[in-house]
Amino acid sequence: MNLLEVKNLDIDYVTKEGNLKVVRDVSFTLKQGESVGLVGESGCGKTTLAKTIMRLLPDNGVISGGEINYKGENIVTKNKEEIRKLRLNEIAMISQSAMNSLNPVYTVGEQIIEGIRSHTNMSKKEAIKRAEEVFAIIGLEKKRLKSYPHQMSGGMKQRAIIAMALSLNPSLIIADEPTTALDVVVQDKILSQITEIQKQTKSSMIFITHDISIISELCETIIVMYGGKIMEKSSSKVFFKAPYHPYSLGLQNAFPSILDIDKGDLISIPGAPPNLMGELKGCRFKERCPFRTDKCMEELPELKEIGEDHQIACHYPERVDEFREESKKKETWQMVSDRIINESKGDA
Amino acid sequence: MSNEYLIKVENLKKYYSINKGLKDVFSKEKSYVKAIDDISFTINKGEILGLAGESGSGKTTTGEILVQLQELTDGSVTFDGYDFADKSKEANRRFRQDVQMIFQDPYETLNPRFTIFETIAEPLKIFGMKDKDEIYEKVIEALEIAELRPAEQFAFRYPHELSGGQRQRVAIARGIVIAPKFIVADEPVSMLDVSIRADILNLLRNLRDKMGLTMLYVSHDLSTIKYLCDRIAVMYLGKIVEIGDVKEVINNPQHPYTKVLLSSVPIADPDYIRERIEIDDELPDQINLPVGCRFEPRCPFATDKCKSVDHALFERRDKQWSACIYTDKELILKK
Ligand SMILES: Nc1ncnc2c1ncn2[C@@H]1O[C@H](COP(=O)(O)OP(=O)(O)OP(=O)(O)O)[C@@H](O)[C@H]1O
Numbered sequence: 011m012n013l014l015e016v017k018n019l020d021i022d023y024v025t026k027e028g029n030l031k032v033v034r035d036v037s038f039t040l041k042q043g044e045s046v047g048l049v050g051e052s053g054c055g056k057t058t059l060a061k062t063i064m065r066l067l068p069d070n071g072v073i074s075g076g077e078i079n080y081k082g083e084n085i086v087t088k089n090k091e092e093i094r095k096l097r098l099n100e101i102a103m104i105s106q107s108a109m110n111s112l113n114p115v116y117t118v119g120e121q122i123i124e125g126i127r128s129h130t131n132m133s134k135k136e137a138i139k140r141a142e143e144v145f146a147i148i149g150l151e152k153k154r155l156k157s158y159p160h161q162m163s164g165g166m167k168q169r170a171i172i173a174m175a176l177s178l179n180p181s182l183i184i185a186d187e188p189t190t191a192l193d194v195v196v197q198d199k200i201l202s203q204i205t206e207i208q209k210q211t212k213s214s215m216i217f218i219t220h221d222i223s224i225i226s227e228l229c230e231t232i233i234v235m236y237g238g239k240i241m242e243k244s245s246s247k248v249f250f251k252a253p254y255h256p257y258s259l260g261l262q263n264a265f266p267s268i269l270d271i272d273k274g275d276l277i278s279i280p281g282a283p284p285n286l287m288g289e290l291k292g293c294r295f296k297e298r299c300p301f302r303t304d305k306c307m308e309e310l311p312e313l314k315e316i317g318e319d320h321q322i323a324c325h326y327p328e329r330v331d332e333f334r335e336e337s338k339k340k341e342t343w344q345m346v347s348d349r350i351i352n353e354s355k356g357d358a
Numbered sequence: 359m360s361n362e363y364l365i366k367v368e369n370l371k372k373y374y375s376i377n378k379g380l381k382d383v384f385s386k387e388k389s390y391v392k393a394i395d396d397i398s399f400t401i402n403k404g405e406i407l408g409l410a411g412e413s414g415s416g417k418t419t420t421g422e423i424l425v426q427l428q429e430l431t432d433g434s435v436t437f438d439g440y441d442f443a444d445k446s447k448e449a450n451r452r453f454r455q456d457v458q459m460i461f462q463d464p465y466e467t468l469n470p471r472f473t474i475f476e477t478i479a480e481p482l483k484i485f486g487m488k489d490k491d492e493i494y495e496k497v498i499e500a501l502e503i504a505e506l507r508p509a510e511q512f513a514f515r516y517p518h519e520l521s522g523g524q525r526q527r528v529a530i531a532r533g534i535v536i537a538p539k540f541i542v543a544d545e546p547v548s549m550l551d552v553s554i555r556a557d558i559l560n561l562l563r564n565l566r567d568k569m570g571l572t573m574l575y576v577s578h579d580l581s582t583i584k585y586l587c588d589r590i591a592v593m594y595l596g597k598i599v600e601i602g603d604v605k606e607v608i609n610n611p612q613h614p615y616t617k618v619l620l621s622s623v624p625i626a627d628p629d630y631i632r633e634r635i636e637i638d639d640e641l642p643d644q645i646n647l648p649v650g651c652r653f654e655p656r657c658p659f660a661t662d663k664c665k666s667v668d669h670a671l672f673e674r675r676d677k678q679w680s681a682c683i684y685t686d687k688e689l690i691l692k693k
């Protein structure tokens with residue numbers, strides 16, 4: 011059975027200027043034990059999606075359509091108390107800035123133990139034992155439970171937060187850039203510890219990052235988002251060899267590697283993400299896509315199955331060979347850049 | 359690239375004294391954070407040197423000293439024949455005009471109330487340019503070089519009307535408008551989305567190729583260093599542990615710390631099996647630094663001998679220097 015089933019999800023932010031259609035018609039499923047990586051440019055709605063699954067949207071955020079079925083029950087219609095129980099017990103979230111959310115006046119141990127006890131009926135002794143266990147797994151000495159946040163390095167604090175999130179054996183872990191603020195050596199170790207725990211407890215994971223190489227190592231499945239929609243969903247194995255969607259192809263050109271493979275010059279995707287405020291017509295990627303046609307300007311492509319566990323939202327899956335070939339060339343993207351300049355002249 | 363150096367750094371030190379409490383005020387022994395502790399290197403004309411290392415390694419401090427945002431504690435820096443200790447008017451004018459810095463955060467470095475034109479024109483005015491047409495021409499030229507086109511349109515926008523990548527281009531245009539010889543770029547792409555980083559890296563490389571600029575590129579990201587730089591220096595707790603040609607260092611790291619750093623970088627290829635080198639990921643206390651090799655307490659190859667060495671650099675391969683007392687062959691045998 012699927013642990014999580016997100017169906018036609020629409021999310022809006024209500025602002026003075028109007029409604030921001032931040033997530034539109036997003037659907038995906040997550041099996042027990044599966045880990046999926048979510049990538050996409052800043053502002054494409056990754057954090058919004060994650061927060062919605064935790065029902066942690068800010069006051070001006072509304073779920074305007076769709077369902078989030080967790081273990082068969084729709085989270086969208088649950089009340090506050092039911093949601094509180096779900097958090098931590100079932101679904102745990104680790105965010106980038108979480109390490110700053112530790113309370114400076116209490117020891118880290120006190121905060122974890124309090125967290126465990128408010129969600130279970132464990133005795134204090136049991137809670138302490140559990141805290142020590144998770145500390146050990148995440149590579150923190152037991153004596154660190156007695157430390158105050160200011161006595162710990164960034165890496166230690168982030169570990170403590172992760173320990174807290176994992177202390178109740180959640181079935182689903184949502185990690186939103188959990189290591190972005192940390193140095194590579196620390197990041198690498200924490201990531202391997204997270205996967206270790208995730209495998210041991212067979213929990214599922216949604217991992218949000220800008221760094222697709224982390225997804226390649228950590229997740230079986232990758233979801234590429236753009237402008238509030240899923241552009242491509244695929245197994246990592248297939249995706250990293252042969253991405254399909256023009257946006258994914260563009261991303262592939264943009265990443266440097268330390269391996270000694272000469273990819274030639276890196277190429278950026280010209281332009282900027284779409285404004286999600288006004289009326290949205292056609293494909294979200296149309297402004298920046300080198301291959302767009304009149305159809306793309308008018309008609310929104312649906313997310314379609316193009317292979318086993320592989321979906322893309324593009325009108326032209328059959329032209330993939332041509333797209334792959336063309337997208338490697340600088341001129342292809344230069345053309346987009348020129349087109350954007352021309353269009354902006356028209357606006358002025 | 360010529361073999362003539364533009365910058366020579368010799369035995370550079372930067373210590374910050376710290377007062378821990380009243381007791382320390384009266385005690386003779388002061389505590390220091392040794393942010394940079396005796397490093398030497400040169401940067402050739404037209405070369406891009408990458409400075410790598412974790413936070414706390416001293417790489418940003420080094421960059422800031424080279425643009426004179428900070429005073430050095432000890433050692434010397436010569437720039438284009440002028441010593442940093444030279445306080446004459448002429449030397450000072452040279453430093454301020456020929457050396458520019460590009461910062462990490464394009465959001466913070468631009469004044470929101472200035473148009474792009476005003477922002478870029480400011481350094482020209484500081485250096486005494488008065489002719490309005492000349493200023494306009496220079497600003498447009500800088501915008502063109504930074505690939506903000508159509509330049510005439512961008513010139514009269516405000517920072518909030520630009521994307522992050524465009525703002526970083528404005529910061530670069532401002533940095534190059536007075537035609538400096540040397541630029542320090544401290545993590546110039548780390549705040550930008552990965553999909554647009556390539557543009558800025560290509561732009562920096564073009565500045566070198568087309569204008570002959572010399573550059574220090576400070577970053578914790580080894581893959582962008584590999585893409586942009588000719589040489590790399592790896593810092594650890596205030597010391598340079600390895601320096602050499604960037605491709606050589608990345609393909610054949612000689613120092614254990616460089617090996618650890620490289621083995622920690624995730625690879626975007628699901629079939630690639632990465633060999634992690636296991637080490638303790640906590641940095642030692644920055645005040646009570648380890649004696650001997652600074653990396654010794656975490657180094658998987660360390661021996662007792664390492665506790666009494668002084669970070670002298672050994673040329674282990676052609677023009678590739680490592681501060682480890684062991685050769686690569688010896689390290690492999692230890693495994
Ligand atoms: N409370 C809010 N009110 C209005 N708009 C918001 C609010 N929170 C986020 N947004 C906007 O919604 C969009 C999506 O934001 P979100 O944080 O989900 O993106 P993201 O993909 O996580 O980006 P990043 O990679 O930068 O973390 C952005 O345009 C953002 O500015």
Ligand SMILES: [Mg+2]
Pocket residue numbers: 056057058186
């Ligand atoms: Mg986010």
